[in-house]
Amino acid sequence: MSSRPLRLLLIEDSEDDAELLLRELRRCGYELSHTRVETPEELRQALCSNTWDVIITDYALPGFDGLAAFAQVKQRGLDVPFLIVSGKIGEDVAVAAMRAGVHDFVLKDKLGRLGPAVTRELREASLRAERRKMQEQLMLSDRLASLGLLAASVAHEINNPLTSLMMNLDFTQQAPAHRKLNEDEGQALREAFECAERIQQIIRDIKIFSSPEEQQFGPTDLHRVLDSALRMAHNHVFHRALLLKDYGEVPRVHGSEARLGQVFLNLVINAAQAIPDGHRDAHEIRVVTRMDGGAVRVEIHDTGAGIPPELHERIFEPFFTTKRAGEGTGLGLSICRRLVTEMKGSIGVESKPGQGSTFWIRLRAAQEAKVVEAVKAKATGQGLGVLVLDDEVSVGKALKRLLRARHEVVTFDRAQEALAYITSGHRVDVILCDLMMPEMSGPEFHGELERLAPEQARRIIFMTGGAFTEESRAFLSATHTPCMDKPIDVQRLFSMLEALPA
Template sequence: MTREDLTQAMRALENNPSAPDELRGLLRELQRHQLELEMQNRELQEAQQALEESRNRYMELYDFAPMACVSLDAKACIQDLNLTGAGLLGQDRTHLQGMPFTPFVDPADLGRFFAHVRQCIDGETVSTELRLRIARRRIDVRLHSAPLKDGRLPGRMCRTAIIDITELRQIQVRLSMSERLAVVGTLAAGIAHEVNNPLAFLMGSLSLATHALRAPAPATVDAELLASTRHLTSATQALEALSHAQAGAERIQDIVKDLGTFARPTAPQVRSVDVEQVLELALKMATVEIRHRAHVVRDYVKVPEVVADSVRLGQVFLNLLVNAAQAIPEGMASRHEIRVRLRTSDEGVLVQVQDTGEGIAPDVLEYIFDPFFTTKRMGQGLGLGLAISHSLVAQMNGSISVESTPGGGSTFTVQLPVSSAPREVPVARAPRSPALTPRPGRILIVDDERSFGVTLRLLLMDVHEADYTPRAKEALEWIREGRRYDAILCDLMMVEVTGRQFHEALREELPEQAQRIIFMTGGAYTPNSREFVEQTTRPLITKPFKRETLDALLVPLLSRA
């Protein structure tokens, strides 16, 4: 019965005096219920419309959210994802639904990814960082996952937000590099002092050698006696002076090598690391900052190797040591100490750097690891050293903490996880056999540093036939004209044609000659050259190098000439 039917029935009953009162009351009650039902229906329609609008708003927010969202089942297959997620994965959303997510995960991170999904399916809210491979691109991401119950499927699903942190990682690397260079800059004056000492020794020894070889004959000495003794005496003096000069040069080489370890950006390489060895290198680098402020006390016990990146761990130790030194005033080294401890604990390996400096105020202590927070004077630091150290240690699954008393010094403690790999036991080795001398061969030297190229040619000419050119183009022309070489020593970084370009041209035209290249480098790399060094199978020797080191690389090439 419609509302109009009820209205007509009510009018008919009201106009009919013989109609019972009960019937009239029943019709009124029906009319009232009809009105209530209409109102409820209208409210339901309005609620459904609001719900639909809310659902549409949610879907818009979900689909166009700035982060990718994906729902995974227990087998890590994609059950649902938003448009941002489909865009990140580079495929159509309908094609992705039902697909496994694993093809997009870097193979090295698959174990971590499965563990992450399993924890989420088991009911935990978890986060992890890993690398995705999408259309030949590598993307660093952070996964935030929470368990989700979906009535359409049995069991739980894993609702995951995927945040692209590639740019953040690049910024962190640049900040880390800036802080590392700032530390190296702090040490620059001291390093110059360290280099100048052996350099003065080197220059003095070379002057002695030159004087011994050029010394004029005294007028009172018998000519025949002088002829028989002068050569021996001058040569002996010259050889002794040159031996000292070589020692000085090697000391400079060691200093530059140590400095390069901290100044050169490298890709993270997490592996088993000898903490004591890394700590000693950092102490060596920080000596120039420490020596006028405190004396170092080593308090070591034997500890297992840890899982870490040695370069970044060295940066952490160097930051802590330099901070400890700068907390102590200059000129009172006998009264102050920096104590370095190595210990084991239930959680792993502990490294402590304790100073007797001015300490840190309690109201400052809680901010000590915040980026850009510093108590140093303007120009003495960016306030990034401890923040970056905290980040680097966290990336190695470790922790860093500090205890300090104003006026009583500070103690920084780094905790690192122990490596599960068995430590190598030193094996007694047989006495080293004499270095092999390569048989005579024909060698080409290509290096745009003329003084080095000429010197290297003179060095090799006592055994080999050696050609030198500062231009890679000229070297290519010689080889195209028919010259063949048993070994080619080529500098990696040249202005006109790089070593990489020279190698690629040879590999295309004369691959046999390309297999005879030994690259040389002074240690400065562009991003392209660093990528090439990581991929090439050709030998690489770092300048300056000893003759024996070069001979060891020449032997296999000249033996198959």
């Protein structure tokens, strides 16, 4: 029989009884690494200093008993097989022990049961750990999926009218000199545009934290994601601490905005929750970025309560939490570690009670390919023929109003009407097409054009307010068709139109 390693914490005041128990476990094929303790303080130190595969205790001990020992283990949130081995135990005590959560009890005159009981409880503990891991993954997937659906819906519903609003404001700002606004009118227009841009930024921040399907990692702007996380966490932070940013010169990192956004938002909110209310000027949360060798390091410092050294690793375990009941699931830091690990990074904490905490993350610097732009500009200098297809009539009107000074623009709010226009013989230089429409989606419209007028299908630039289906996402990936987010970046749109080949 091959030996099985076993880290055993033995709570026993009798050296002779301890030796009998160890001999029985060795006989059952266990290679023991064990520590024997006798007092509550020794037990506390052993639980803090090491991890254990199984804990076995006598029932009657000097100064405390097996149930008090189990209460210490349970208080720390440890899921370790816990067995009572006693020379004499009454039925009422046995029942109380099992109700408390003790996994089994064995009489000292029947130690032949000990080895099989330990084997069984180790197997059950392994199964519980697997179930927790699966549950954690399901909860993560459900959380991200729910956020993704919510963000896509919110973004789509807001971005369409916001697109029209911002383009109309931009059009108004470009008013000819002879219709120049007075000072108050100009200031009102600028403030309206700034407010619209803030709404646009809020929608973008929401989308960053809610892309459950975004599994592809690539070069990611770390500071942009951090700024979004800090804006999202503002209501948790501003009444507890001063927020300070100490950004260094760092390259893009290997990761994804959605995954990093989840991590940073969780860590910043945790930092705020570690600080008591009502003393904002006495506390701070400092976010630092810097190079650490060849990696990029992010540090989130807080002046909160701090974390005992023995919990520095345990706080990353699934379902472990130091918060009061009902205030946390114990999954936040576990999810952070998993997400960072998926990006080939690492995460840890430095903290002492009463001296605050520093959570750090090391991320790989991205390997960015050099991009060479070679765009042939339209040589004629003449305006383009532009077809706008969007089921939001206001978006079509705003685009037409904005573009008609330079280009010939025709608008449609139904795909069938746009198809009829093209199949009747009309040709355009570019088609600005909404990606998600109720009667016929953008990819379906593209497919019909491929069949009826293939050269026109290659002229499409899609626009999206944030809603995607799996089919549309796969379509964009496969065809590499350009796609612009709403609200439309007007200068980028003009640049794309001017750079179209003749």
